[in-house]
Amino acid sequence: MTDEPKPGTSWLADSLRQAGYKLTAPRLAVLRVLEAEGEHLSPAEVLERGRAIYPTLSRATVYRTLELLTGLGVIRPIYLGDGGPCFTYARGGHHHLVCSACGAVIEFNECVVGELAQTLSDQFGFQIKSHLLEFYGLCGDCQ
Amino acid sequence: MTDEPKPGTSWLADSLRQAGYKLTAPRLAVLRVLEAEGEHLSPAEVLERGRAIYPTLSRATVYRTLELLTGLGVIRPIYLGDGGPCFTYARGGHHHLVCSACGAVIEFNECVVGELAQTLSDQFGFQIKSHLLEFYGLCGDCQ
DNA sequence: CATTTAATTGAGACAAAATCTCAGTTAGAT
DNA sequence: ATCTAACTGAGATTTTGTCTCAATTAAATG
Ligand SMILES: [Zn+2]
Ligand SMILES: [Zn+2]
Ligand SMILES: [Zn+2]
Ligand SMILES: [Zn+2]
Numbered sequence: 290m291t292d293e294p295k296p297g298t299s300w301l302a303d304s305l306r307q308a309g310y311k312l313t314a315p316r317l318a319v320l321r322v323l324e325a326e327g328e329h330l331s332p333a334e335v336l337e338r339g340r341a342i343y344p345t346l347s348r349a350t351v352y353r354t355l356e357l358l359t360g361l362g363v364i365r366p367i368y369l370g371d372g373g374p375c376f377t378y379a380r381g382g383h384h385h386l387v388c389s390a391c392g393a394v395i396e397f398n399e400c401v402v403g404e405l406a407q408t409l410s411d412q413f414g415f416q417i418k419s420h421l422l423e424f425y426g427l428c429g430d431c432q
Numbered sequence: 433m434t435d436e437p438k439p440g441t442s443w444l445a446d447s448l449r450q451a452g453y454k455l456t457a458p459r460l461a462v463l464r465v466l467e468a469e470g471e472h473l474s475p476a477e478v479l480e481r482g483r484a485i486y487p488t489l490s491r492a493t494v495y496r497t498l499e500l501l502t503g504l505g506v507i508r509p510i511y512l513g514d515g516g517p518c519f520t521y522a523r524g525g526h527h528h529l530v531c532s533a534c535g536a537v538i539e540f541n542e543c544v545v546g547e548l549a550q551t552l553s554d555q556f557g558f559q560i561k562s563h564l565l566e567f568y569g570l571c572g573d574c575q
Numbered sequence: 576c577a578t579t580t581a582a583t584t585g586a587g588a589c590a591a592a593a594t595c596t597c598a599g600t601t602a603g604a605t
Numbered sequence: 606a607t608c609t610a611a612c613t614g615a616g617a618t619t620t621t622g623t624c625t626c627a628a629t630t631a632a633a634t635g
Contacts (some may be wrong), residue, residue: 387506
């Protein structure tokens with residue numbers, strides 16, 4: 290028989306477990322939501338989708354779990370200019386062009402911060418896990 | 433007689449006027465607050481300080497004015513990890529090291545995105561006015 | 576497997592932040 | 606001076622986030 294895909298085997302779940310937290314059903318629901326679409330999810334969206342998996346999931350647990358994962362540095366909040374915060378994986382980089390006028394967000398891939406990250410790491414004794422590079426301005430349509 | 437320093441003569445005021453908006457007393461109060469300390473101001477702080485200048489300033493007007501200036505691309509919201517958004521001038525760059533665990537924010541000055549900005553500008557037809565570069569990780573104390 | 580215990584939970588009260596409505600006011604054009 | 610669309614404050618309303626507490630539960634232990 291092949292190994293059954295145990296629940297709680299993922300980067301996020303491992304992070305929680307290694308930090309000594311319990312892997313409860315409500316938490317696993319939140320993790321599954323984040324893993325299914327780990328980009329730009331607002332707390333409200335996490336709650337809504339999480340309840341599709343675990344119907345009694347409470348708002349408080351969503352906030353508590355997001356806070357927990359943020360503190361562990363595996364996800365992090367960002368603002369996209371359209372209102373409240375949303376959460377994304379805190380791994381590697383996120384690169385956006387954001388239009389001040391219409392709110393459009395374009396993602397790009399070129400990244401130029403590798404060396405700087407190393408320099409800052411040394412200079413400030415900071416252990417860098419991820420970064421966000423955003424340019425603000427006007428998109429073609431809005432100029 | 434020398435020219436009296438007319439109200440409504442500033443980068444922010446000029447932006448509003450040129451876009452065809454009225455320069456009202458409540459708006460000027462908000463502008464004065466932003467100009468006095470144009471960094472990292474939350475809407476609540478803007479309201480509080482604005483009322484020291486124009487006592488009946490309303491919360492709604494603060495939000496409306498911040499939204500207006502954001503749409504014009506002269507200020508913009510950023511998230512510092514400590515709660516809600518705050519607003520800063522949308523001119524030049526902002527550079528932060530943010531600790532995921534304790535929320536500490538360190539500012540740095542080295543900037544490496546000039547060329548990339550030009551490239552993206554050309555590639556996407558985007559008119560870039562400002563940028564935000566943030567590194568996330570653990571500060572020396574929290575490692 | 577049964578017991579134990581501290582971590583975690585949901586519900587709902589609560590607080591804070593943001594949005595909306597509308598009658599009255601005003602900047603700026605004419 | 607007049608006019609009018611833009612703008613305003615007050616307060617109702619909605620949305621978002623926090624807190625408390627009794628009940629539940631994961632996981633360690635024997
Ligand atoms: Zn646009
Ligand atoms: Zn990058
Ligand atoms: Zn720290
Ligand atoms: Zn820069």
